[in-house]
Amino acid sequence: MQGLGCTGFKSVTPDLSYKEIMFEAATRAYEDAGVNPRRDIDCFITCAEDYWEGFSIFDEFVPDQIGAVLKHLFTVTADGLYGLATAYMLIRTGHFDTIAVEAHSKASDILTFEDIVAFAIDPIYNRPLGGHPYYIAGLEMTRYLHETGNTREECAQVVAKNKKNALRNPYAGHGAQVTVDDVLCSEPLFYPLNRLDVSPLSDGCVVVVLASERVAGKFTDTPIWIKGVGWNSDTPRLETRDWGRAVYTELAADMAYKMAGIRTPLDEIDVAEIDDMFSYKELQNLEALRFCGPGEAGRLTEEGITDRDGSLPVNTSGGLLGVGYSLEASGLQKLVEVVLQLRGEAGPRQIPNAETGLAQVWRGIPTTSGAVAILSNSA
Amino acid sequence: MYEMFAKKRVAVIGAGMTLFRRNLKETGKELAYEATKMALDSSGLTLDDIDCVTLGTAPDAFDGIHMKGENLLDGAGGWRKPYSRVFVGGGTGVFTAESGWWHVASGLFDTCLVVAEEKMSSCFPHPQYAFTTIFDPMMDRPLGINLVWIFALEMHRYMHVHGIKKEKIALVSVKNKGNALDHPCAQLPEKITVEDVLNSEVMVWPVQRLDISPTSDGAAALVLASEEVAKKITDDPVWIDGVGWCIDSTYWTNRDLYYPKYVECAADMAYKMAGIRNPRKELDVVEAYDPFDYKELHHIEGLRLCRKGEAPKITEEGVTQRDGDLPVNPSGGLLGVGNPIAAAGLMKVCEIFWQLRGEAGKRQVPGDPRTGLAQAWGDLMQYGSVIVMRS
Numbered sequence: 073m074q075g076l077g078c079t080g081f082k083s084v085t086p087d088l089s090y091k092e093i094m095f096e097a098a099t100r101a102y103e104d105a106g107v108n109p110r111r112d113i114d115c116f117i118t119c120a121e122d123y124w125e126g127f128s129i130f131d132e133f134v135p136d137q138i139g140a141v142l143k144h145l146f147t148v149t150a151d152g153l154y155g156l157a158t159a160y161m162l163i164r165t166g167h168f169d170t171i172a173v174e175a176h177s178k179a180s181d182i183l184t185f186e187d188i189v190a191f192a193i194d195p196i197y198n199r200p201l202g203g204h205p206y207y208i209a210g211l212e213m214t215r216y217l218h219e220t221g222n223t224r225e226e227c228a229q230v231v232a233k234n235k236k237n238a239l240r241n242p243y244a245g246h247g248a249q250v251t252v253d254d255v256l257c258s259e260p261l262f263y264p265l266n267r268l269d270v271s272p273l274s275d276g277c278v279v280v281v282l283a284s285e286r287v288a289g290k291f292t293d294t295p296i297w298i299k300g301v302g303w304n305s306d307t308p309r310l311e312t313r314d315w316g317r318a319v320y321t322e323l324a325a326d327m328a329y330k331m332a333g334i335r336t337p338l339d340e341i342d343v344a345e346i347d348d349m350f351s352y353k354e355l356q357n358l359e360a361l362r363f364c365g366p367g368e369a370g371r372l373t374e375e376g377i378t379d380r381d382g383s384l385p386v387n388t389s390g391g392l393l394g395v396g397y398s399l400e401a402s403g404l405q406k407l408v409e410v411v412l413q414l415r416g417e418a419g420p421r422q423i424p425n426a427e428t429g430l431a432q433v434w435r436g437i438p439t440t441s442g443a444v445a446i447l448s449n450s451a
Numbered sequence: 452m453y454e455m456f457a458k459k460r461v462a463v464i465g466a467g468m469t470l471f472r473r474n475l476k477e478t479g480k481e482l483a484y485e486a487t488k489m490a491l492d493s494s495g496l497t498l499d500d501i502d503c504v505t506l507g508t509a510p511d512a513f514d515g516i517h518m519k520g521e522n523l524l525d526g527a528g529g530w531r532k533p534y535s536r537v538f539v540g541g542g543t544g545v546f547t548a549e550s551g552w553w554h555v556a557s558g559l560f561d562t563c564l565v566v567a568e569e570k571m572s573s574c575f576p577h578p579q580y581a582f583t584t585i586f587d588p589m590m591d592r593p594l595g596i597n598l599v600w601i602f603a604l605e606m607h608r609y610m611h612v613h614g615i616k617k618e619k620i621a622l623v624s625v626k627n628k629g630n631a632l633d634h635p636c637a638q639l640p641e642k643i644t645v646e647d648v649l650n651s652e653v654m655v656w657p658v659q660r661l662d663i664s665p666t667s668d669g670a671a672a673l674v675l676a677s678e679e680v681a682k683k684i685t686d687d688p689v690w691i692d693g694v695g696w697c698i699d700s701t702y703w704t705n706r707d708l709y710y711p712k713y714v715e716c717a718a719d720m721a722y723k724m725a726g727i728r729n730p731r732k733e734l735d736v737v738e739a740y741d742p743f744d745y746k747e748l749h750h751i752e753g754l755r756l757c758r759k760g761e762a763p764k765i766t767e768e769g770v771t772q773r774d775g776d777l778p779v780n781p782s783g784g785l786l787g788v789g790n791p792i793a794a795a796g797l798m799k800v801c802e803i804f805w806q807l808r809g810e811a812g813k814r815q816v817p818g819d820p821r822t823g824l825a826q827a828w829g830d831l832m833q834y835g836s837v838i839v840m841r842s
Contacts, residue, residue: 122538123517128510128584129540132830135698142716145698146546147538149520154535158550161557165459167724191517196478305534308524323531331559439521441534 073296073447074170074281074288075105078408081276081396082245083180090125090178093277095137098174101279102139106291107170109139113281114168116145119155119175119400123188126181138174138279150303151175151433152278153403153443157301159282169284176277177398185273193438198310205437206270210262212315213352217264219316219366220359224264226370227351228255231268231393233373234348237380238390240421243408245274245396255351269351274396278404280411285451296411299428299446300334302327306440313440318353320442321360321432328430328444329362338363338384342426343413345406347434347442348391354378357432358386361444380421388413388421403433403443414449461555462681462688463548463840465494465674466801471638471789474572475668479514480526482670483568486794487528490564490672495684501674502560503533507547507567509540509792512581513574527566539696540585540829541742542836543567544671544796548825549694549838551675561680565673569791571666578666585831587701599663603655605708605832606745610657612709613760615748617657621648622766623744624661627780630773631787633813636798638789639665648744664742664784669791671798689807693725693839703831714753714828717835721824725839731756734839735820736806737777738799740828741784747771750826751779753835778816781806796827800838807842 077100079093088096102109109116116138120130127133131147134140148155152175159171182188186204193199217224229252238247250268258266288295304323307313325337334340346361348354355369363384364372372378378386389395389409398405410429412418427449434442467489469475469482477485483506491497506527511519520536527534537543537550544567551565571578582598609615622645631640643661651660681688697716700706718730727733739754741747748762756777757765765771771779782788782802785795803823805811826837 121518122511126584126588128512128581129538129830131539131698132585132833133587133701135833136701140698141700142697142713144696144717144720146696149518149536149538158535158553161553161559164557164559165553167556188517191511191515192521194522195514195516303533303535304531305521305524305529307530308521319531324533327533435518435521439518441521441524 073298073411074283074291075101076278076280076408076411077101077104078243079277080243081274081398081405083272083274083396085180085275090176091137093275094174094176097277097279098138101172101281105281107281109172113170113172114144115162115171116140116143117155117159117171117173118145118147119150119152120147121149121400123191124399138172151400151403151435151443153407153431153433153445154303156407156445157303157443160298160301163282163284169287171282172279173282174279175401175404177401178275179273179399180275189437204262206262208310208437209350210265213264213350215315216352216356221367222355222370225252226373227269227355228252229373230348230351230354231255233379234387234391234393237388237421238394241390241395244390244394246272247390247394265350271349271392271397274398276398276401278401278408280404280407294415296414297448297451299448300328300332301445303443308440310438318356318360320440321357324442324444325361328446332446334446337361341428341430343388343410343423343429344384344386345389345409345431346386347432348387348393349397349434349436351393353434354386354391361432385423388423403431406431406433407445410447414447459556459558460678461552461691462676462678463673463691463804464676464681464685464688465490466804467493468636468671468798468801469669470636471667471669471791473638473665473667479523479568479570482570482668483523483526483566486670486672487564487566490674494674496562496674498528500562501528501532501564502562503554504529504564504566505547505550505554506536507543507793507797508536509543509569510581512584513571513578515573523568528564539834539836541792542796542827542829542834543793545800545825545827545838546696546836547793547797548673548800549696549836551673552691552694555675555677561677563675565675567793567797568670569794570668571791572668599655599658601832602743603658606657606743608708609745609749615763617649618645619763619767620745620748621645623741623747624648624786626772627741627784627786630781630814631783634783634788637783637787638667640783640787658743662744664786664790667789667791669789669794671794671801673797673800687808689804690841691838692841693721695720695837697835698830699833701831703833708832710759711749711753711835713833714750714826714835715755717837718754721837721839727839730754734777734822734824736781736803736816736823737779738782738802738825739779740826741780741786742790744786746828747779750828754826773816781814781816799825799827803840807840
């Protein structure tokens with residue numbers, strides 16, 4: 073990882089188009105990495121889904137603003153961490169030395185977010201049921217809490233922690249001082265989820281530049297190394313999925329841990345950015361990532377272990393609850409935080425002596441897909 | 452970049468495809484399953500042997516399903532596997548095979564299933580309506596623009612710059628629809644004449660009904676394996692030796708449309724990786740993207756198989772016939788076999804696989820072809836994807 077550029081995340085960006093936020097993040101990333109995109113970058117990857125963008129074939133609208141005209145660019149229709157994994161594979165083939173990965177959100181342009189998400193629901197079996205599709209998260213949360221014994225209060229604790237962390241992150245758009253009671257008393261939305269349990273939407277863009285080991289020294293003295301990547305999917309069917317567990321996170325983590333040689337994640341990982349699109353997801357994913365056994369993530373949170381000054385700081389950036397859910401850029405937003413922590417550039421939220429970090433993301437309702445990346449500041 | 456220090460060679464060991472038809476009863480998932488099953492069966496592997504899956508499918512707007520890749524996951528065999536989707540418009544089919552290549556060439560996986568699916572008939576009353584949303588909402592959409600219009604502009608420009616007559620271009624349609632007579636999955640195999648093309652209904656001048664490929668439903672699939680695994684399974688692997696892709700500017704109104712520079716750039720990347728210096732001499736069989744008849748000519752030139760403006764001449768001379776010196780689209784191409792966007796591109800890669808294995812049946816090009824190329828084109832007349840394979 074040679075460099076990164078981030079616009080920051082906020083709930084609206086009326087002054088800039090999607091092309092302009094991409095240009096801004098790309099320009100910052102190339103400056104940070106010390107590269108000239110027209111000369112030094114072999115391949116560009118953009119991560120986007122047509123329906124978020126309001127286009128068919130969004131790929132068309134990418135090259136000019138990130139410097140990829142008449143160069144090698146393509147779209148991965150998934151979260152930015154999938155783009156990172158793809159770039160990792162391309163570099164490993166030996167045919168590519170430098171790759172830029174882009175992901176962005178212009179969620180504020182979406183007038184009917186609920187309806188767009190509903191278009192992802194199976195059109196024959198499930199879409200006719202109607203309703204805001206986030207009811208699926210409510211169902212999953214109910215099942216998860218029932219199976220593990222974690223509590224509603226522990227989920228609220230996640231919200232309080234993450235929104236508080238976000239106050240120290242200039243990139244975060246939704247930082248706040250809230251208490252467990254504030255969360256429990258906020259407006260019920262999708263039982264048992266209340267308004268503060270649900271990540272608000274954010275706009276923003278991230279571009280990262282990766283390089284092969286061969287050329288890594290050419291551009292920077294302090295690269296961050298990708299030690300492992302993993303991604304996986306459970307079934308898209310609501311009827312047959314495992315509602316209590318995040319099986320996809322378990323399998324993606326297995327792949328990434330194996331690649332990185334990690335056996336005991338709790339001891340070996342210093343800082344983690346974990347998907348928290350809904351409050352319970354952080355707990356569910358903590359368990360799926362094997363930081364603790366099933367039903368123990370709530371206790372971990374209550375005891376402050378996942379606080380910024382705990383032994384396993386989780387979502388120091390503020391997570392999606394504090395920074396905002398930024399569609400396909402969510403994974404890269406998490407990656408940015410891990411890289412800043414490993415570089416020692418996280419400012420007032422810096423974790424001392426962080427050497428190994430993990431970023432994990434889920435593709436959201438109604439999918440059962442997700443990705444994991446493990447990074448380190450030592451080769 | 453592209454130095455040959457990559458250790459991993461990637462083999463194609465199985466291929467499959469469904470019928471291509473205007474309106475198939477199967478759902479997208481079922482189409483993906485059928486092609487996948489056929490590809491797996493032909494390779495002798497089962498889904499349990501597959502390490503990862505990569506999917507290609509074109510706009511979500513056809514099916515009206517957001518995150519279409521996630522929806523197709525179980526049909527394409529992606530359940531509890533590393534699974535992802537790539538998307539480069541019309542170039543997706545060939546590009547999906549290229550994405551399979553890097554999954555294996557990276558050394559992360561030994562086997563990869565490559566699946567491309569398209570179900571255009573879900574879009575009512577016609578898939579053309581979905582294509583109206585590929586244009587910039589501020590600059591282009593207010594014109595009420597349609598996909599056939601902009602290709603008519605491009606065709607016109609190509610004809611104008613080189614002084615090409617429609618009669619010469621129509622030969623491509625005659626050839627490809629004729630070749631498709633030997634393809635068991637083909638949607639529009641037909642014995643037609645140049646006269647038929649010139650007398651068919653004018654869509655947008657100079658594009659006429661028989662200049663265009665149909666809209667279709669269908670799926671195609673490949674099984675890829677690392678060299679180590681491939682050698683255990685088959686005596687007859689086909690190697691992916693070069694991959695290339697390139698995108699041009701979004702602003703197509705600012706480009707000269709007479710020549711597909713992006714195809715040349717993609718081809719150069721693939722040729723360099725495959726060590727090909729003289730493509731015209733070294734390639735034995737080519738599947739060039741032919742959603743319109745003039746596009747085959749355009750792409751033959753972009754692939755540097757002849758000089759600019761000379762593709763109509765070599766077509767007239769019969770060089771690109773199935774028994775010619777450089778057979779182009781022996782499958783019947785999109786004009787003959789059909790055009791379920793992503794699946795059509797992967798069908799071309801399947802065809803090269805079958806041709807290089809000598810398994811193309813009545814479509815087999817003579818002379819034991821050893822090196823083949825498949826190419827697709829996409830986005831707003833701006834994307835090229837190219838794959839070079841050897842037996």
